Amino acid sequence: MRTYLYDEREGLIQGLSIEELVERSASSNGAFWIDCLTPDPKEIHRLGDLFNLHPLAVEDLINPQHRPKIDIYENGLFVVVRDADVDRIEKGARALELDLFLGRNFIITVHTERMQSIEKALARIESAASRTLGRGPDYLMHWIIDMLVDDNLQLLNWLDEEISELEEDLFKAQTQDVLVQTVRLRKNIIYLQRILAPELELIKRLAWDDLPFIKKSLRVYFRDVYDNLARINDLVFAYREIVSSDMSTHQTIVSNKLNEVMKTLTIIATIMLPLTLVTGFFGMNVHFPYKPDDPSVFWALLASMSVLGVGMLYYFKRRGWFG
Template sequence: MKIRMVNSGVFTPIDDIQATLTAPEQGFYWIDADAEDLNILQPLFSLHDLAVEDCLSEEEQRPKIEIYEDHYFIVINSIRFDDEEIFLRSLSVFLGRNYIITVTNQKINELRTLKPILWEQEVSEPDRFLYLLIDLVVDNYFSVGDRIEAKIEKLEEDILMHTKKSHLIEIIGLRSEILWLKKVLGPQKEVINILNKKDLRLIDDQLQKYFSDIYENAVKIAETFETYRDLMGNLREAYQSSIANRANEIMRVFTAITTIFIPLTLITGIYGMNFTNMPELDMKYGYFMIIGIMATLGFGMFLIFRKKDWI
């Protein structure tokens, strides 16, 4: 657990947790904790039992906002795209009048990225801290969306160039991840909408208007992932079409080869009969003549098929 007093974007480490019980003359306290630290923090800040229970739960938390008498409890999901796989990491926030508590069980990049922004904008209020944090979380969805789009384009190009069975596995896996993200984006969008529209006494009225920009971005993200879902459906159709075309190409080649050998088989079948009186059997160069006819016939049919682009 790390405790800092933030005033005009400047961080002052606090060693004694009891010091946070007294409101600072300027600035606010930022307590960066994990779930186990809530055993200490809950009685000190009178955190609601249900909110603490949600933080301690090992189940995946749905984005939400809960309004209590002297603090708010907010859950949002940070997104990461590592090693071609999408991860969502829960970020729980307790917002009070003079403090903000962030609770994470894993590293959240947005918390690290937020520090220089707090210093640059000389932040001294916990509600502004919350605004900048959620803004970073939502913006990160755009960068992940760009990487997903690039992956879809590359996958489409690979399918058109050379279709493989592994492509279908990639399509199914990516589509399921996009659908999973869409389910999360819905409630997260509603959380931001509440921060934008509902009368919240712990958030300054002027600052609350800025949440409308974040909400618009959240709507755009939801629409973008809806488009990605449609693109994955088109990509699956393209894969199936490519496989069908490839099978048709193979069948066309086999058909052409079979067609070429049909007249050759007819000729060999005729001269393979065991009749005694067959005039050509006594010809001195009959064998070479028949072989020449067969070669000419086969090569001629091959050239005709190539000219018609059948093989």
């Protein structure tokens, strides 16, 4: 648990206990931030008792895995946002949840994994506390959400790399490998859209609704965040269309390869049909008007069959039935 208190006279103070923060907040005009990484349920209950958090908010902080939402309570706002992250080892997208409780002069953040947006906010506070936490906990919440949305740009870079790799393999890789790669990428894109769509609705509320504990002057900043996320969502949708197009191209390539195989087999069968007819005709157990022991008959028959086969190949080539 990391604690930060910004006081106009003393500046940034770090490492205070929760009790010290509560005591100082009563006599200070400053703001403070409590960041909890994988907290124990006892710590959450302790925060709930000290800051008089609503029991439902405490329950949500203890049990994450919620959809993005905003709950309004008497003494604060409970906000759930999700950060779309990339697992490059598994080559897949995943969602990281961040829970925020915004009060009059404090903000509490709870998350189960390290998040870039939180780490950037911590670094920003330590270098420029007066321009972040000093502007109020609601501004800090905006800054964290803004960083979280900006981190989604990494998703676009990852998707661009994956699509480029897919299109390179489309014409040279094994059919099954490309199909698996295409389906996996499309599944990840759909999952990302499921993350971003409710996030858009949440930020839209922050940008246009009259919510308590958030200054009206911050709405324009949240609108900028909304525009950025909407643009990212549009690009993800465009990537989905590209992957769908690549899947159609893959099916066309497979169909063309199958047609080539069937064409080759058809040509072979067509050539073999008259040759089989000739050999079957002369293989009948009847007498023909030639000497059976004359070798010239065999060579004449073989030459005739060769000329017939070559002639049919030439005819097929003239008709453009094969290259």
